[in-house]
Amino acid sequence: MQRSVKAYQVGSTPALRTMKNNLGNYTHQVKDPERFIRFDLTEGDCWFKDQVADWFKEINIDDIIHYPDERIIKTKKLLARWLHMKEENIAIGSGSDELIEMIPNIFIKPKNKVLTVSPSFFRFIESSLRAGGEVATTRLDGGSGFEWSNKTIKRLIKKAKDKRVKLIWLASPNNPTGIDIPKHLLSEIIRLGKIVILDKVLNGFTKELREASQLIWNNPNLIVLSSFSKTFGLPGLRFGFAIGSADMIKKIESQRLPFNVAGPTLFIVEKLLLSLLGNKIKINDGLKFIEEREFLKREIDQLENIRLASSSITNFILLKSKERINLFSELLKKRILVTNLNKTVGIKNKNFVRLTIRDRKQNRILLEALKEIDNHFH
Amino acid sequence: MQRSVKAYQVGSTPALRTMKNNLGNYTHQVKDPERFIRFDLTEGDCWFKDQVADWFKEINIDDIIHYPDERIIKTKKLLARWLHMKEENIAIGSGSDELIEMIPNIFIKPKNKVLTVSPSFFRFIESSLRAGGEVATTRLDGGSGFEWSNKTIKRLIKKAKDKRVKLIWLASPNNPTGIDIPKHLLSEIIRLGKIVILDKVLNGFTKELREASQLIWNNPNLIVLSSFSKTFGLPGLRFGFAIGSADMIKKIESQRLPFNVAGPTLFIVEKLLLSLLGNKIKINDGLKFIEEREFLKREIDQLENIRLASSSITNFILLKSKERINLFSELLKKRILVTNLNKTVGIKNKNFVRLTIRDRKQNRILLEALKEIDNHFH
Numbered sequence: 001m002q003r004s005v006k007a008y009q010v011g012s013t014p015a016l017r018t019m020k021n022n023l024g025n026y027t028h029q030v031k032d033p034e035r036f037i038r039f040d041l042t043e044g045d046c047w048f049k050d051q052v053a054d055w056f057k058e059i060n061i062d063d064i065i066h067y068p069d070e071r072i073i074k075t076k077k078l079l080a081r082w083l084h085m086k087e088e089n090i091a092i093g094s095g096s097d098e099l100i101e102m103i104p105n106i107f108i109k110p111k112n113k114v115l116t117v118s119p120s121f122f123r124f125i126e127s128s129l130r131a132g133g134e135v136a137t138t139r140l141d142g143g144s145g146f147e148w149s150n151k152t153i154k155r156l157i158k159k160a161k162d163k164r165v166k167l168i169w170l171a172s173p174n175n176p177t178g179i180d181i182p183k184h185l186l187s188e189i190i191r192l193g194k195i196v197i198l199d200k201v202l203n204g205f206t207k208e209l210r211e212a213s214q215l216i217w218n219n220p221n222l223i224v225l226s227s228f229s230k231t232f233g234l235p236g237l238r239f240g241f242a243i244g245s246a247d248m249i250k251k252i253e254s255q256r257l258p259f260n261v262a263g264p265t266l267f268i269v270e271k272l273l274l275s276l277l278g279n280k281i282k283i284n285d286g287l288k289f290i291e292e293r294e295f296l297k298r299e300i301d302q303l304e305n306i307r308l309a310s311s312s313i314t315n316f317i318l319l320k321s322k323e324r325i326n327l328f329s330e331l332l333k334k335r336i337l338v339t340n341l342n343k344t345v346g347i348k349n350k351n352f353v354r355l356t357i358r359d360r361k362q363n364r365i366l367l368e369a370l371k372e373i374d375n376h377f378h
Numbered sequence: 379m380q381r382s383v384k385a386y387q388v389g390s391t392p393a394l395r396t397m398k399n400n401l402g403n404y405t406h407q408v409k410d411p412e413r414f415i416r417f418d419l420t421e422g423d424c425w426f427k428d429q430v431a432d433w434f435k436e437i438n439i440d441d442i443i444h445y446p447d448e449r450i451i452k453t454k455k456l457l458a459r460w461l462h463m464k465e466e467n468i469a470i471g472s473g474s475d476e477l478i479e480m481i482p483n484i485f486i487k488p489k490n491k492v493l494t495v496s497p498s499f500f501r502f503i504e505s506s507l508r509a510g511g512e513v514a515t516t517r518l519d520g521g522s523g524f525e526w527s528n529k530t531i532k533r534l535i536k537k538a539k540d541k542r543v544k545l546i547w548l549a550s551p552n553n554p555t556g557i558d559i560p561k562h563l564l565s566e567i568i569r570l571g572k573i574v575i576l577d578k579v580l581n582g583f584t585k586e587l588r589e590a591s592q593l594i595w596n597n598p599n600l601i602v603l604s605s606f607s608k609t610f611g612l613p614g615l616r617f618g619f620a621i622g623s624a625d626m627i628k629k630i631e632s633q634r635l636p637f638n639v640a641g642p643t644l645f646i647v648e649k650l651l652l653s654l655l656g657n658k659i660k661i662n663d664g665l666k667f668i669e670e671r672e673f674l675k676r677e678i679d680q681l682e683n684i685r686l687a688s689s690s691i692t693n694f695i696l697l698k699s700k701e702r703i704n705l706f707s708e709l710l711k712k713r714i715l716v717t718n719l720n721k722t723v724g725i726k727n728k729n730f731v732r733l734t735i736r737d738r739k740q741n742r743i744l745l746e747a748l749k750e751i752d753n754h755f756h
Contacts, residue, residue, distance in 0.1 A: 034447070041445050059431065063614050234442055236446055238637060264614070
């Protein structure tokens with residue numbers, strides 16, 4: 001049940017090309033993404049976008065004509081207040097993506113192993129291999145909708161006890177399954193003492209993120225990742241952050257390029273954090289997607305040949321079609337771009353696709369297309 | 379005369395810390411940079427900043443609430459038109475800094491050597507070491523104001539012929555000397571066939587940058603770097619680019635994180651490029667700093683214990699003080715932050731400092747401080 005992914009040499013371009021082709025990298029799926037309705041990117045819905053546009057009108061031009069503060073201290077102070085943490089516990093990245101790229105470079109040496117589950121976010125494997133590490137994965141059980149079970153945790157822990165395993169990547173909610181890891185299972189993993197990277201970008205809302213962050217006080221081996229891309233629907237800003245013990249964060253900061261986040265991004269993030277702290281922007285107002293998700297789920301449940309493959313709690317859903325239907329290609333013909341997971345470790349060539357929930361208008365277009373495909377293969 | 383810098387292991391944090399301490403990294407020079415007048419960052423002067431502020435008022439919110447185009451195609455098309463190049467010849471970075479970090483990771487394998495001159499930009503050495511390469515440097519002659527000479531070029535070429543040398547870093551104008559490399563000497567280096575990275579960030583104005591870029595048609599081993607930080611005085615945007623043969627650029631693009639540049643940055647850069655193409659913003663209007671540089675030079679020429687160490691043609695100057703004066707600390711006492719070059723390879727512990735030219739008001743404050751220091755040590 002356990003799978004190993006071959007390790008590639010650092011800096012070896014052909015190997016990295018092979019790796020990208022084999023890991024289900026789902027950017028660059030088509031040459032002309034602008035020609036499609038895009039359900040492929042896990043963007044959240046920005047419910048306060050008029051406010052964001054207004055903030056840009058007030059932009060402080062000093063943030064553009066000067067280099068950003070190399071320590072990003074002002075933004076960190078606000079973020080720390082919002083998270084109930086200290087500045088020394090926060091590192092800031094150009095999206096969580098940059099942090100995912102940096103972390104294995106810092107903590108993994110060649111021949112070290114990293115461990116993750118499958119299916120999970122392809123970037124965990126990609127960046128680990130690029131850092132020269134070896135990757136092992138424990139498979140989640142598709143038959144049970146990819147939910148965590150005692151069996152899964154036992155297998156993961158057995159594998160994690162290998163001395164060569166230095167780092168464990170976990171996304172919660174997981175991508176592309178959309179499922180949270182139960183707290184007691186997470187605790188079991190953290191207790192192993194390996195470096196655990198907990199990716200919380202998919203429910204980086206105050207409560208869930210704060211709860212996860214509090215764990216770092218007793219667990220200096222834990223790093224929590226989040227960003228403003230999904231929760232706040234602001235992926236264009238490229239703003240992510242890592243929360244960890246002062247020691248861990250210091251290591252990340254020492255490798256971070258001093259000016260990794262653009263001035264306009266920091267300006268808007270600060271405006272947003274002040275509004276959150278002042279309760280002028282309310283997280284609860286951003287939960288409209290839940291209603292849309294449940295609407296989509298109900299409709300998809302009516303289909304014959306296409307089914308929901310997991311009980312996602314986040315802003316995307318996972319679908320599976322019968323073997324004779326290549327759902328990705330069929331949707332593509334209808335100008336709909338979803339995420340093709342046929343190369344994703346753990347669910348290869350099984351016709352899984354991931355779809356981000358959009359607004360009712362776009363969701364109806366999607367449903368129409370799914371129904372047509374479903375009927376066509378009747 | 380030639381120096382080698384010890385290679386460090388990839389991913390080794392203590393080694394990288396040592397490296398940073400020894401390479402003259404001049405960010406994080408003080409804990410509280412905001413308390414000083416900053417002459418340390420080589421920022422250009424943005425002569426059209428009111429226009430930039432106006433553009434932000436018109437920002438397209440779609441560029442913020444969605445992921446940026448993973449291929450950055452719109453920006454590349456405009457940049458290609460401005461440079462008289464093709465899109466396939468351009469890779470875009472979060473500042474040229476990100477490209478400097480990526481390039482050795484792509485082209486250097488462990489035990490490969492990189493070659494540069496000393497003094498030069500510390501980041502060339504830092505990123506090469508971090509990629510696992512070894513670094514060799516050829517010293518420029520301080521006695522001749524760090525100008526390129528036939529002697530220097532002979533020494534560099536001799537060193538470059540070592541088969542292990544895969545990559546040569548050159549900044550022109552050089553940082554921190556501010557001096558251009560003569561065209562015929564540059565041609566000699568390029569003809570060696572090693573990968574040559576020519577950093578043009580310091581005169582990325584149309585004419586000079588275009589001339590350098592044209593060289594790539596006949597020299598597929600050349601990569602030219604530039605950015606919007608110095609020429610346009612927009613370092614807060616974090617926008618840099620590499621120009622090279624389609625093959626070289628493809629290699630860089632295959633390693634670039636898909637969303638490395640923020641949406642607001644791309645929006646403003648596109649506005650600026652359209653204005654440049656439409657001749658609404660004129661490069662010549664940005665040359666006020668030359669007058670200021672000559673003013674500063676004339677005044678500094680009057681000092682006894684502090685002298686100009688090179689004939690910089692760019693927006694900073696290089697100063698050297700007599701041994702008993704620690705110019706960096708003396709200026710710091712007067713709340714002026716300059717770049718301490720006492721750790722820079724090639725000019726270690728020789729009281730060199732670099733100062734960026736600011737406006738007349740700030741330059742007068744600087745001159746006043748320099749005069750006081752000069753008198754104090756009379």
